[in-house]
Amino acid sequence: MKTTKFSVAPIALAVTSSLMLSTAAFAQEEPSDAEIEKIEVKGSLGSLPGQDVEAVFGFGKSILETPRSASTISDEQMERFNVSDIDELVAFAPGTFTQSFFGVAGSLDIRGNPGEAYFRGMKRLDNPGNYPTPIGASSRIDIVRGPASPIYGPSKIGGYLNFNPKSARASSGQYLDAPTGALSYTHGTWDKSIITAEVGGPGSIGGKEMGYYVYGEVENSGSYYDNTDTDQSIIQASFNIDLTDNLRVEFGGMYHNYQGNQVAGWNRLTQELVDNGTYITGTAQPLDTNGDGSISHEEYGAVNLAGAGFFYVPAASFTDDDALPLMNLENVGTTTLKGNQTLVAPDDQLGNKATTLYFDVIYYAGDWEIKNQLFYDAYDNINENAYGFSQFHDSWVVEDKVVFSTEVETGSLYAQFQVSPSIRYTDFLHGDDFTYEYFNRRDLTMPSSALDRRLLSTRSGMNYDNYDQGDYLDLGFAAMTDLTWDWGLNIVLGARYDTIDIETTSRQDLLLPGAREDAAVTTPITLDETVDGVSWNASISYTTPIGLIPYITMAEQATLVAGQGAEINIGQLGNADGSGAFDTSELLEYGVKGSFLDESLYFALSIFEQERTDYNTQNTVTNNTTNNEGLEFELRWVVNENLVLSAGYSNVEVVNLTALENGTQFGFLGAEDLVNLSDPSLVFGGNVIGLNLVGPGTNNPKGLKAGMPENIYTLTGTYDFQNGYAASLSVIDVDSVSSGFSGAVTLPAYTLVNAGLSYQDENFGVNLTVKNLTDETYFRANFPDLFGSQIVLPELPRHFNVKFSYKF
DSSP states (O other): OOOOOOOOOHHHHHHHHHHTTOOOOOOOOOOOHHHHTTOOOTTOTTOSTTSBOOSSSSSOOBTTTSSSOEEEEEHHHHHHTTOOSGGGGGGTSTTOOOOBSTTOOOSOEETTEEOEEEETTEEOOOOSSSSOOOOTTEEEEEEEESSOOGGGOSOOSSEEEEEEEOOSBOTTSSBOSSOEEEEEEEEETTTEEEEEEEEEEEEEETTEEEEEEEEEEEEEEOOSSTTOOEEEEEEEEEEEEEEETTEEEEEEEEEEEEEEOOOOOBOSOOHHHHHHOEEEEEEOOOOOTTOSSSBOHHHHHTSOOSOTTSEESSGGGOOGGGSOGGGOOEEEEEEEOOTTOOSOOTTOEEEEEEEEEEEEEEEEETTEEEEEEEEEEEEEEEEEETTTEEEEEEEEEEEEEEEEEEEEEETTEEEEEEEEEEEEEEEEEEEEEOTTOOSSSSOTTSOOOTTTOBOOHHHHSOOBSEEEEEEEEEEEEEEEEEEEETTSEEEEEEEEEEEEEEEEEEOGGGBOGGGSSSTTOOSOEEEEEEEEEEEEEEEEEEOOTTSEEEEEEEEEEEEEOOOTTSOOOGGGSSOTTSOSSEEEEEEEEEEEEEEETTTTEEEEEEEEEEEESOSSOOBTTTBOOEEEEEEEEEEEEEOSSSEEEEEEEEEEEEEEHHHHHHTEEEEEOOTTTOTTOSOGGGTTTSOOEEEEEOSTTSSOTTOBOTTOOSEEEEEEEEEEOSSSEEEEEEEEEEOOEESSTTOOSEEOOEEEEEEEEEEEOSSEEEEEEEESTTOOOOEEEBSHHHHTTTOEEEOOOSEEEEEEEEEO
């Protein structure tokens, strides 16, 4: 186990001192009849959708009753199947297949679009690939497909993951009746090493009942990929205090310090490389004229490595005559490349420190519940890659939302109402550097050297492509109602208005001359703009006498188009064509849900179409302009207290509307795109860029988004032998996909099998999981719409994890 020094956040010190206060346990009240009725089916592992879920509409409806496509994954399920990152959630939630964001499991792709992350129902800062989202500290993960409810504010079209941290209060609403906790150690292939500790229980402060829960995690792990490891520490705490009979506070937070790197995957991509591992070797020609060991922006700018024509429409127009001598590789050959030999240099880094805090006050006044939610989220991020990309973010957000809730029962109607004003302020500082981003110069059979290592802007302090500083203030007001008649009809209605004041400054003095508005002018540029919009939702469902619940939902949702570091740049403001930082998404979804066999079998079928409405308002990293159509099916069945099964199916078609409208899509062109080039080694020392043709008669006639499989089938099963032993199995079957938007390289279909065996007695447990049991060779498209023709990520071969745990 490697030894690494971790900084300790202030919240960790507060947690330690708070534990000293939690010394007195108190008696738990007997549950009411209504609570007894909610006891889940024995042996279900929390897999059935019977618990109240606030994450969709905020009314506490169960997933079964909610007229939207959504799934929950309990901590019991994640523990049994040894789920370690959000990419594995596809086995439990249809529609959540995620393309690679340079190997970092930051956020889910939902219905083929980048999703968002929420913490206890409050939206976090964007995290497409800034750091891996930690899930070990969760009591439940909710996944909602499609844009969020109006009550949650502007959101993306794809959907979101809601992270529910382990809480001091049990699902019954009562505090834990005695101290409880756990210790665990996980060891695995490639020196995986994770230690966790958690403790929670009841207590009192000043004679007031309270509860606490604290979770900590430290990881020092190696990796399958060369030059890659992970050092991270997580500490999370929650505290609940009953100040009076009708006033309660809940507060806590999470601190996450992550140190690792991004993994671009294989470069010099060809179909032969994917099919047989045959890799074209050879060294790029030297450009480091001053001998300092790195290629500066000025040294790159002094030569032409893009070909004689610089920009090609279509890719087939590039010929041998366009390949300039300096683009040619030297000492060309071939070899068989291993999956661990990827585009990572020893000094590449991805570092992120994230702090998340919350303070909720819940007050009951007669028939009203008044909840004030104060939320803070921040990250300090650095990302550096020797092949020519660097960026940083130092951003934070604070939101205060008040929700006034009440309910009325009259005759056959049970009505719930919510009114919610909110204020959300985001402050951002962001810089990135990508102009000379050359994936193919590095020969992956050789170490990184001055032939491929670029002087990065985050190290030189200059030549950025973007350097943006600013803020935006969102004032919102939402109202929702849930109307349920005892004869089966349910209607959910909601509306929201947001007005957002945006101000952003571009530091022209820190930009690469070619990235400035005027190369000769270095004065910072500041712009501001106020945007506003309306969101609404209308859902109707009917609980039939036979247990089926058909539903239909229509929604229009405002979308704020911010970047990877929550930034908004000057190019998004003041545009006459209407493109900018704000847009709307539309959803039409209908389906049917049902619960049978004494509520031990649940299924849901949904058919949807959702679309971003403005072709020009988009960010290729975080918020594409797409039309998404498809079908999702989910089944969960607790056959008996021994056997639990689930199955899922997704059929998704994602069309890039901008590309289809324009007939082209910008991209980094790969070897298979350049069909009139005799030998790709002629250009691997440079970078050919251009436009892929889209539409009838091309490789992409429908304008389909690359990397997203049309069909995905999943099956999971776990069997409890009732003697402490249990077995688990998951199967994920995925269609072949195009690696890039041009469709020139196809990634093969695959079937991924994970299997596990666990033992748990009253205190001790062990869980052995073998992932990719059949040692399937498979790939994941890496940023496919832009880079998919040049790079691809080979996924992990067969490997194992074993987790030892002690509970008390």
